[in-house]
Amino acid sequence: MAAKSIPRIFTVRKCTANKHWHCYHCLNPVKASSTLLNLRKLQQRTSSLIFQSASIHSSTKQQAFSLFSPKAFSHIIQRPSIFLFNFLKPIRCFSASSSIYYRAPQKSVVDVEHLLGNIDGIDHVNKLFQDLVSGTRMGLARAITLVETSHPGKQRQAQYLLTKVLEHNKAMERNNFKGPQTFRIGLSGPPGAGKSTFIEVLGKFLTDSGHKVAVLAVDPSSSTTGGSLLGDKTRMPNLSCDMRAYIRASPSCGTLGGVTRSTNEAIVLCEGAGYDVILVETIGVGQSEFAVADMVDMFCLLIPPAGGDELQGIKKGIVEVSDVVIVTKCDGDLLPAARRIQGEYISALKFMRPRSRVWKPRVTKVSSLEKTGIPELWDLTQEFRQLRLESGELLATRRKQLRLWLASHVKDHIMARFQQHPRVHALLPKMEKMVMDGHITPGLAADYLLEVFEGGRGDE
Numbered sequence: 207m208a209a210k211s212i213p214r215i216f217t218v219r220k221c222t223a224n225k226h227w228h229c230y231h232c233l234n235p236v237k238a239s240s241t242l243l244n245l246r247k248l249q250q251r252t253s254s255l256i257f258q259s260a261s262i263h264s265s266t267k268q269q270a271f272s273l274f275s276p277k278a279f280s281h282i283i284q285r286p287s288i289f290l291f292n293f294l295k296p297i298r299c300f301s302a303s304s305s306i307y308y309r310a311p312q313k314s315v316v317d318v319e320h321l322l323g324n325i326d327g328i329d330h331v332n333k334l335f336q337d338l339v340s341g342t343r344m345g346l347a348r349a350i351t352l353v354e355t356s357h358p359g360k361q362r363q364a365q366y367l368l369t370k371v372l373e374h375n376k377a378m379e380r381n382n383f384k385g386p387q388t389f390r391i392g393l394s395g396p397p398g399a400g401k402s403t404f405i406e407v408l409g410k411f412l413t414d415s416g417h418k419v420a421v422l423a424v425d426p427s428s429s430t431t432g433g434s435l436l437g438d439k440t441r442m443p444n445l446s447c448d449m450r451a452y453i454r455a456s457p458s459c460g461t462l463g464g465v466t467r468s469t470n471e472a473i474v475l476c477e478g479a480g481y482d483v484i485l486v487e488t489i490g491v492g493q494s495e496f497a498v499a500d501m502v503d504m505f506c507l508l509i510p511p512a513g514g515d516e517l518q519g520i521k522k523g524i525v526e527v528s529d530v531v532i533v534t535k536c537d538g539d540l541l542p543a544a545r546r547i548q549g550e551y552i553s554a555l556k557f558m559r560p561r562s563r564v565w566k567p568r569v570t571k572v573s574s575l576e577k578t579g580i581p582e583l584w585d586l587t588q589e590f591r592q593l594r595l596e597s598g599e600l601l602a603t604r605r606k607q608l609r610l611w612l613a614s615h616v617k618d619h620i621m622a623r624f625q626q627h628p629r630v631h632a633l634l635p636k637m638e639k640m641v642m643d644g645h646i647t648p649g650l651a652a653d654y655l656l657e658v659f660e661g662g663r664g665d666e
């Protein structure tokens with residue numbers, strides 16, 4: 207799928223002060239129409255035009271753009287009061303403070319179609335893609351099931367679908383011009399912290415405010431317990447009946463790597479289906495909180511107003527990766543304990559090095575029973591989002607997360623191939639026994655098995 211140019215509405219004018227040509231994104235094409243030039247003439251002169259640093263005309267609510275190359279005008283279609291351009295070159299978009307909200311991606315360096323190769327059942331996947339982006343719940347459910355598959359042929363279909371959805375999501379971002387429209391929030395806390403009650407109340411608050419909310423779960427323990435603890439619809443009865451919400455249980459089998467990978471993929475699919483707030487829930491089992499912190503824009507830790515044993519589930523280090531600590535159940539008899547816990551976390555956070563240049567972790571209180579603190583919490587998340595977006599951190603983090611996602615795929619595939627390798631498979635129990643009996647070190651056993659895997663050792 208070659209990168210396509212996206213038509214947009216722009217006006218162009220010459221600055222009287224420096225005689226440079228400026229290109230404006232018309233938020234108000236009618237007002238801006240008075241400044242339109244004859245672009246046909248302009249097109250003839252583009253080879254000698256350089257578009258330079260643009261300024262903001264807040265009075266007309268126009269956003270300015272700086273174009274890298276005049277050749278960006280590849281194609282011009284004239285309309286009565288607006289012009290549609292197709293830009294082939296990257297565009298930089300500046301906010302009033304000159305920080306970059308959005309940078310259009312460079313053209314792909316590899317041919318994605320070539321990488322994907324022949325896809326069996328491509329028509330079926332194209333239909334699924336259409337169902338998904340038109341926002342049908344059935345389309346989304348089937349798409350997530352497809353990416354969770356372990357069938358090799360279906361995995362290829364899943365990658366084709368994901369490629370199309372990623373491209374679709376990027377196009378939506380480009381149309382928005384203010385960066386991603388979606389917001390991904392990770393939520394973790396010990397069992398009984400009040401996560402499901404909180405997600406239900408927050409979810410309802412958001413759907414009532416016009417948002418579309420997806421709730422996804424990361425629960426690798428479900429593979430050992432045989433059932434899915436999180437994301438269980440019975441835990442959120444009201445939200446699961448809400449047509450603007452989508453709740454998806456954790457896949458019922460798989461390793462942490464596998465589950466987190468399919469959650470990453472589910473996030474992309476939910477965004478493609480038009481869900482703008484994605485809540486990813488996890489419990490403190492394995493390393494799942496850390497995995498979730500690496501796939502969301504904001505990570506929240508839910509703490510109940512309790513102490514000692516009840517807080518045992520909170521792992522060391524998890525507070526460091528939290529952007530907001532939410533003290534739950536702040537009501538009735540629990541109010542004094544909630545205040546005390548809030549104070550303790552405020553003090554603790556003071557000594558931690560913040561992960562962001564623009565955000566210091568905050569502690570807030572909510573009561574899901576009394577529905578208090580929810581709008582304030584949402585305001586906090588929006589403040590976080592805005593600051594991170596304007597500073598460029600949000601997009602930088604998402605880019606880094608894509609790299610981690612790639613690494614997770616590679617790690618999983620190599621591990622699976624290693625375990626399935628016939629000679630490794632035959633040798634592994636013997637080597638494990640030797641390590642456990644203390645005859646050889648784990649490092650030496652690993653080196654030997656890897657050499658066998660790579661074909662460096664014959665039959666010995």
Ligand SMILES: Nc1nc2c(ncn2[C@@H]2O[C@H](COP(=O)(O)OP(=O)(O)OP(=O)(O)O)[C@@H](O)[C@H]2O)c(=O)[nH]1
Nearest residue numbers: 397398399400401402403404535536537573574575
């Ligand atoms: N007083 C009070 N109780 C709450 C509040 N929110 C949840 N609870 C209670 O806390 C208990 C646990 O709540 P859940 O929402 O199931 O907690 P959870 O973290 O999802 O628990 P797990 O499903 O075990 O992970 C339930 O008995 C809830 O009724 C609250 O705001 N105030």
